[in-house]
Amino acid sequence: MVFTRKTVLKIILGFGMFFVLIHFHKNYLIATVQAYSMEPTYHSGEKVLYKTNTGLKRKDVIILRASDNSLFIKRLLGMPGDTINFDNGLLVLNKSTVMEPYVQSKKAKYNFTANSDLNTFFTNQYTVPYKGLTIDINEDTLRSYKLLIEDIENKKITQQNDAYYLNGRQINDYVFPLDCYYILGDNRNNSKDSRTYGAIPEKNIAALSSSETWYSGYQLVKKIYDSTETTVYQAKRVSDPTDVALRLSTTNHASNNPYQTRLKHDNVIRCFEKSNVKIEQLSYHLSVLEWGGIQKLRQWLMQNKTVNLHLILMLLNGLEYLHANGIIHADLKPENILVNFQEQKQTLKLIDYGQETRLPDGSFKITPEYAPPEYQSGPTIQTDIWALGCIIYEIFTGRVLFESCSTNRESVTDNQQTQLPFNKLKTLPEPFRYVCFRCLQYRPERRLHSVSDIIRLITQRPSLQMRLRMMKHYLAYA
Numbered sequence: 426m427v428f429t430r431k432t433v434l435k436i437i438l439g440f441g442m443f444f445v446l447i448h449f450h451k452n453y454l455i456a457t458v459q460a461y462s463m464e465p466t467y468h469s470g471e472k473v474l475y476k477t478n479t480g481l482k483r484k485d486v487i488i489l490r491a492s493d494n495s496l497f498i499k500r501l502l503g504m505p506g507d508t509i510n511f512d513n514g515l516l517v518l519n520k521s522t523v524m525e526p527y528v529q530s531k532k533a534k535y536n537f538t539a540n541s542d543l544n545t546f547f548t549n550q551y552t553v554p555y556k557g558l559t560i561d562i563n564e565d566t567l568r569s570y571k572l573l574i575e576d577i578e579n580k581k582i583t584q585q586n587d588a589y590y591l592n593g594r595q596i597n598d599y600v601f602p603l604d605c606y607y608i609l610g611d612n613r614n615n616s617k618d619s620r621t622y623g624a625i626p627e628k629n630i631a632a633l634s635s636s637e638t639w640y641s642g643y644q645l646v647k648k649i650y651d652s653t654e655t656t657v658y659q660a661k662r663v664s665d666p667t668d669v670a671l672r673l674s675t676t677n678h679a680s681n682n683p684y685q686t687r688l689k690h691d692n693v694i695r696c697f698e699k700s701n702v703k704i705e706q707l708s709y710h711l712s713v714l715e716w717g718g719i720q721k722l723r724q725w726l727m728q729n730k731t732v733n734l735h736l737i738l739m740l741l742n743g744l745e746y747l748h749a750n751g752i753i754h755a756d757l758k759p760e761n762i763l764v765n766f767q768e769q770k771q772t773l774k775l776i777d778y779g780q781e782t783r784l785p786d787g788s789f790k791i792t793p794e795y796a797p798p799e800y801q802s803g804p805t806i807q808t809d810i811w812a813l814g815c816i817i818y819e820i821f822t823g824r825v826l827f828e829s830c831s832t833n834r835e836s837v838t839d840n841q842q843t844q845l846p847f848n849k850l851k852t853l854p855e856p857f858r859y860v861c862f863r864c865l866q867y868r869p870e871r872r873l874h875s876v877s878d879i880i881r882l883i884t885q886r887p888s889l890q891m892r893l894r895m896m897k898h899y900l901a902y903a
Contacts, residue, residue, distance in 0.1 A: 463498050463611045481606065481630065484641070489608070490631045492576075499618055500527075501630075503607025505555030511548045511620075514613065524698040524713065526662040526669075527611050527642030547623045554601040554624060562589050562596050569623060574599055577626045603627050611664075639702040639711060640671055649719050659716065668716035669697070673709045676701070682710040683779035688750060692743030694763070694774040717774035718765025722816070725764040726823050736764065737820060737883070739773035744813065745876040747778055748806055754778045755804040757812035758795045759819065794827050798867055807869040813879065814864025821853050826865075856882050859895045 463486070481487070485501045502516060502523065503509050510517040516525065546568045552558075554573065560566050567589070571582055580592040588595050605624040610616025619625065643660040649670075650657040658671045674682070684696035698713040740762065747754060754761070756777060763774040791800055797811035818826045826849065845865050850858050860882055863873045873879055887895070 463500070463616075481627075486641070487608070488631050489625065489629050491629075496631065499608040499610055499616075501606050502609050503553040503619070503624065505553055505604040505606070506558075507553045507607065509548065509551040509553065509607055509619075516609070525611075525642070526664055526713070528613060528664050548620050551607075551623070553607045554605040556601060556604045558601045559598055560601075561598050570599075573605060573623050573626065576629070577602065606630070639673075639704050639709075643669065643671060643713075645671070659719070670694075670714040670716055672712040672714055673702075673704075674712075676708040676710060682712060683777075684712045684714070685750075685752070685779075688746075688752075690743060690746040692739045692773050692775060693746055693778070694776045714776075715774075717763040717772065717776070718767065720763065720765050722759035722762040722764050722773075722820075726759070726820065732821055733771075734883075736771065736773060737817065738880070740775075740816070741813075741876050741880050741883075743773065743775045744809060745880065747775065748809070748876060752779050753804050753806060754809050754812075756791050756795075757809050757816065758792045759816060760792075762816075794825050797869070799869060805869070806875065807872055810864050810872050810876070810879075813876070814861040817857055817864075818850065818853065818861050821857060822849075855895075856887060859898075862898065 481501060481504075483502060483504055486498065487501050488496050488498055490496055503518065508519050510520075512522065516523045551569060554560075554570065560570060567582065574591070575581055578591060582596075583590045590596065591599075604627045606627065607619045607624050609618045609620070640658070640660060642663050644663060646659040646661060646668075648656065649659050654675050656673045658673075660669050660671045661667065662669065672684075682699045682701075684699055686696050686699065689695060694717050695715040696712050697715065700711050702709050702711045744754065744757070754775065757775075761775065761777045763772075763776055765772055791804075791808075795812040795815050797808055800808060815826045818824075826846065845862070845867065847862070850861050850865075853861060860873070860879055863871075864879070866872045873882075
């Protein structure tokens with residue numbers, strides 16, 4: 426039999442489609458959302474593509490196979506060994522409240538009664554079993570783990586007098602043969618999940634969502650900043666209209682994510698949550714930040730000619746708070762200061778703090794115009810003090826004090842800013858002239874020691890002794 430080229434191509438195409446379908450069938454599932462427990466992330470009747478279980482992470486949306494072979498969708502929150510609690514409806518994992526932007530009705534007040542679907546044994550100091558965990562079998566442990574053990578063993582636990590039996594064999598303890606997980610629905614007021622029946626064994630997890638994105642739980646509004654190292658998006662939480670900023674930074678830019686969720690100050694951008702994510706096989710630090718607007722200090726200075734003392738104090742208060750918490754900003758500049766109006770109130774937020782980063786040659790990165798002479802010795806509080814002097818001068822004059830011929834943060838030399846341009850400082854009013862004069866001393870030990878010193882100089886009326894000291898310093902420089 427002789428085949429034409431067209432026939433051969435059809436045969437090859439048919440075999441190709443056959444193998445593609447086999448691969449798809451083995452590696453993917455299409456699930457239809459049956460109820461309302463995952464709203465607002467997924468809605469009833471919506472079809473979702475899932476990839477067969479290839480590694481589980483906290484907050485993954487997963488597809489589970491029930492004993493009757495039906496499929497349902499939940500979110501994985503508790504990993505093996507985690508301790509679960511709820512505080513006024515908010516999930517507390519290992520004593521830390523979990524930020525869940527995708528959750529609907531997350532602050533619901535649950536009514537734990539005898540007739541409730543929600544069981545206090547699964548929501549109060551509940552430990553998610555891990556492979557190898559051994560528990561004693563008694564009335565208390567069975568309240569928490571009887572359903573789970575029966576699911577794993579596919580056998581019922583029975584009791585005769587004070588003894589417990591599994592598959593006809595008396596048991597005094599039980600060793601979990603596999604890892605288990607704690608799952609929840611995003612619509613917490615309309616979901617039967619681990620609060621109802623406890624943890625589920627890994628064998629019940631059929632697949633995880635291939636449609637989940639790195640920004641799961643948020644709706645991207647627009648990209649507001651993009652560089653080779655960092656990308657920032659304005660976004661909204663899915664569960665409420667709250668604006669946030671999603672900041673992605675390459676993991677080779679900083680070994681650790683510098684943002685701290687513990688920091689809470691009006692003049693420091695707050696980090697609600699941080700994690701590591703993979704996008705197209707590349708790893709990034711993801712920081713979920715409060716929305717501080719998009720106008721930066723330099724833009725504000727171009728539009729406003731009047732010096733605002735309150736603005737300077739907000740800057741100083743934010744930096745003082747960082748230093749009190751052991752954090753050096755290390756790249757303080759107008760581009761890292763957000764100035765905006767929110768609810769008819771002027772706000773100032775410090776961003777990108779703690780960004781000290783070593784390059785492969787061991788040197789540090791910083792913006793040249795705000796780098797002190799000794800920067801390559803390593804960032805200290807005096808690094809920020811020097812930068813404050815530059816910024817305060819810029820607030821009053823609208824001009825950069827130290828112009829740099831380089832735009833490369835990596836090419837900061839040790840001697841580019843050795844001479845204090847005192848003639849330029851003469852245009853500043855007191856006490857800001859003296860503040861800048863002291864902040865910009867070439868030798869760090871001659872600078873003001875702390876941000877608190879600067880605040881005192883600005884807010885307190887100078888005594889005669891202080892005036893004499895200022896005159897002495899000026900004459901010594903002259």
